[in-house]
Every structure is written in structure tokens, then in C-alpha cells.
Amino acid sequence: MGSSINKTVCIAGGNGFVGQALKTSLQQSGFTVLVLPRTLYQHDVQALADRIDGCHAVINLAGASIGKRWTRSYRAEILNSRLVSTNNICKAMSLCNQPPERFISTSAVGIYDTSHQHSEDSIFFANDFLSDVCKRWELAADATPAYVRKSIVRLGVVLGKEGGTLKKLLPLFRMGLGGRMGSGKQAFSYIHIHDLCKAVLHILLQQNPSEKYNLVAPQIISNKEFTRALAQALHRPAWLFVPAFVLKLMLGKSADVILKGQQVIPSNLLNEGFEFDFPDIHQQGFFL
Numbered sequence: 650m651g652s653s654i655n656k657t658v659c660i661a662g663g664n665g666f667v668g669q670a671l672k673t674s675l676q677q678s679g680f681t682v683l684v685l686p687r688t689l690y691q692h693d694v695q696a697l698a699d700r701i702d703g704c705h706a707v708i709n710l711a712g713a714s715i716g717k718r719w720t721r722s723y724r725a726e727i728l729n730s731r732l733v734s735t736n737n738i739c740k741a742m743s744l745c746n747q748p749p750e751r752f753i754s755t756s757a758v759g760i761y762d763t764s765h766q767h768s769e770d771s772i773f774f775a776n777d778f779l780s781d782v783c784k785r786w787e788l789a790a791d792a793t794p795a796y797v798r799k800s801i802v803r804l805g806v807v808l809g810k811e812g813g814t815l816k817k818l819l820p821l822f823r824m825g826l827g828g829r830m831g832s833g834k835q836a837f838s839y840i841h842i843h844d845l846c847k848a849v850l851h852i853l854l855q856q857n858p859s860e861k862y863n864l865v866a867p868q869i870i871s872n873k874e875f876t877r878a879l880a881q882a883l884h885r886p887a888w889l890f891v892p893a894f895v896l897k898l899m900l901g902k903s904a905d906v907i908l909k910g911q912q913v914i915p916s917n918l919l920n921e922g923f924e925f926d927f928p929d930i931h932q933q934g935f936f937l
Contacts, residue, residue, distance in 0.1 A: 655705035655750070657681045658853070661690045661734055662711030662755075666812025667804075667845065671708070674846035680705075687711070690734045690741075697737060698744035706751035706853055709738055712786075715779070719903045724778065731786045739792035748797055751853060754790040756783045756803045758838050758865060761911040766869070768916035769803075769861040777905065800858045802849070805865035805913060809842030810936065818879065819936075827880055828889035830896060833873030836910035838865040841927035841935065848915075851923050859917040867919060867928050869912050875930060882936040 658675055662668055663684035672682045683704070689697040690711060701707055711734035713726045735754060742748045758767070760783035765773040774780050783803070793799040808815045821827050840848075845864055852858050870878075880887030896904040915923075927935055 655703070657683065657704040658706045658708060659683045659685050659701045659704050659749075661685045661707065661709045661738060663708075665710065666809070666816075667807055667842070668710050670809065670811070670842050671710075671846050671849060674843075674850065678850055690737050691730075692737075694737050694740045695744065698741035701738075701741060701749055702745040703747040704749050706753065707738055707742070707749050708753045708755075708849065709735060709790075710755050712755070715903060715906060717903065718901045719778070720901075728782050728785065731782065732789050735786060735789040736792065739790065739794070742797055743794045748794060750798060751858070752790070752793050752797050752799045753849065753852060754787070754793075754799065754801050756787050756801050758803050758805045758863060758911045758913045759783055759906070760787070760803060761913060763836065763909050763911055766912040766914065767863070768914055769859065769863055770916070775909075775911075778902065779905065798858060799860065800852050801861045802852070802864045803861065803913075804845070805838035805840050805863070807842055807845055808839050808936075811842070813842075815879075815936065819883075822876075822879055822883050822885055822887070825885045826889060827876055827885065827887045828891065829873045829876050829887070830891045831872070831893040831908045833871060833876070833890065835872050835908060836912045837870050837872045837875045838863075838911055838913040839870075839875070839930065840865050841925075844925050844927050847926065848918060848923060851918070851921070855921065859921070862917050863913050863915045864918075865913045865915050866925060866930070867915055868930060869914070870930060872907075872910060878930045879936055881931075 713730040759779035761767040
């Protein structure tokens with residue numbers, strides 16, 4: 650990283666699992682990281698502009714969790730939390746005297762359907778709530794000023810023992826209570842938190858970054874393969890399973906996140922020479 654590069658990065662939604670890991674990773678790479686208060690990116694565009702003025706990049710991770718039951722009101726919160734933060738950041742960048750050079754806006758692989766294999770060029774999108782959220786989220790980022798380089802990152806399931814899905818599953822698997830969910834045949838597109846942070850740094854340092862990136866490991870596996878790999882790493886059995894109807898009773902429509910999966914490949918990262926440190930979920934040390 651050249652000394653001429655502005656080293657300040659602002660993160661919206663920086664207090665969660667991904668945000669905290671990314672903050673630490675960027676700081677270790679020499680960046681100064683500012684976590685933006687929610688009051689700024691949700692409410693005060695001018696104050697937000699003042700805060701991000703002169704920074705190198707803004708990364709938007711903000712959005713209500715999709716891991717709760719999707720009542721009608723909570724569906725609105727999932728969508729609106731993403732649209733408001735993205736809209737406000739785009740407006741704030743246009744108000745800056747010295748606007749950020751880069752904007753990385755988040756989306757998810759849930760935008761894709763479950764029938765095809767998807768690179769970033771795929772046009773086969775799903776027709777459900779999550780896909781609609783992703784489409785509208787990405788469309789909101791189109792308001793990025795033309796002089797700011799925008800990249801959209803579509804996240805798979807982010808795995809790391811410090812948080813997210815894996816933190817919830819580890820206690821169950823350690824007690825021998827783990828197993829596949831639903832049929833287990835659904836695709837499971839994942840990325841290790843270390844590789845996610847490394848990929849974001851890669852994007853920030855690209856002179857001409859791609860407009861979209863699938864942030865997933867290059868390995869395509871099923872939910873059953875994931876649970877088997879986790880159980881083997883912990884030296885525990887994984888013979889139990891949670892039927893689809895039980896998940897639907899427990900979680901409502903949000904069970905779709907678990908019961909549906911997309912086959913996604915990180916074509917743009919690979920084409921740019923990015924090397925994953927955790928490309929295989931079976932490799933030693935992946936879960937530990």
C-alpha cells in the first residue's frame with residue numbers, strides 16, 4: 650500500500666460480527682477505521698457528509714438482521730434499514746467537498762435463484778422476499794456519484810467462530826446435537842471471515858475494481874456437507890437433522906435462508922488473482 654493512499658475508511662454497520670472483524674483487519678493493514686454512528690447514516694445526511702469528507706472509502710454493512718421471524722413489520726424493517734442507509738450515504742457523498750474515492754456496498758447471494766450456478770454476470774435471480782431486498786438494495790447504490798468507484802459485494806454465509814452462524818452452531822455440535830437442516834441437499838455458499846476481510850482489502854487496493862463481487866469460497870458444497878465437515882472437525886457425530894416443517898414452524902418464512910441455497914462462484918476475485926486462505930471447508934483449522 651503506497652504512502653500516497655489516503656488510509657481512512659468509514660464503516661456503516663461496523664459494530665456487528667463482520668464489521669468488527671473488518672475493522673481489525675483494516676487497522677492491521679495500516680488503515681484508520683471510523684465506525685459511523687447509526688444516527689448519522691439513518692438520520693443526518695449533512696452530519697454524515699461532514700464525517701466522511703476526505704476519507705478514502707466508505708463501506709456499508711448496515712441492515713437489520715434477517716435471522717428473526719419475518720413479521721410484516723419486521724420485513725419492512727429489513728428492507729428499509731438497508732435502503733435508508735444506502736440512500737443517505739449516496740446523498741452524503743455528493744455533499745462532500747472531498748468525496749470518498751471508493752464505496753463498497755453490501756448485498757447477498759440470496760439475490761440468485763436456486764436452479765443455476767452463478768458468477769457475477771448471472772441474470773438468474775430469485776423471485777422471493779430476500780432477492781427483492783437485494784435487488785432494491787443494489788439499485789439504491791446506483792445513486793453513488795459518478796466520481797466515486799462503487800463495488801457491490803454479494804455475501805454468502807460468513808463463517809467464523811467469533812460470531813454469526815458458526816457461533817450459534819458450535820455449542821450444539823460440540824454436544825453431538827448437530828446435523829443437516831431440511832433435506833441437506835440445498836447449496837451452501839460460504840466464506841471464512843478471514844477471507845472476507847482479505848477480499849475487501851483486495852477490492853480497496855484494486856486500481857480498477859469490479860462493479861460486483863461474489864464474496865464466497867470457490868468450493869461449492871451442500872448443507873449436508875457443511876454439517877459433516879463441522880462435525881468431523883469437532884470429532885462429534887452429526888446424525889440428527891431438523892425437518893423443514895419444524896424450521897418453518899420455528900422461524901416462519903425466515904427459514905428460507907436455511908432451506909434454500911445458491912450455487913455461487915467468486916469469478917471476479919479469481920480472475921483478479923485473489924488467493925483464498927480458506928478455499929476448502931474440510932481443511933485443517935477452518936473451524937477452530
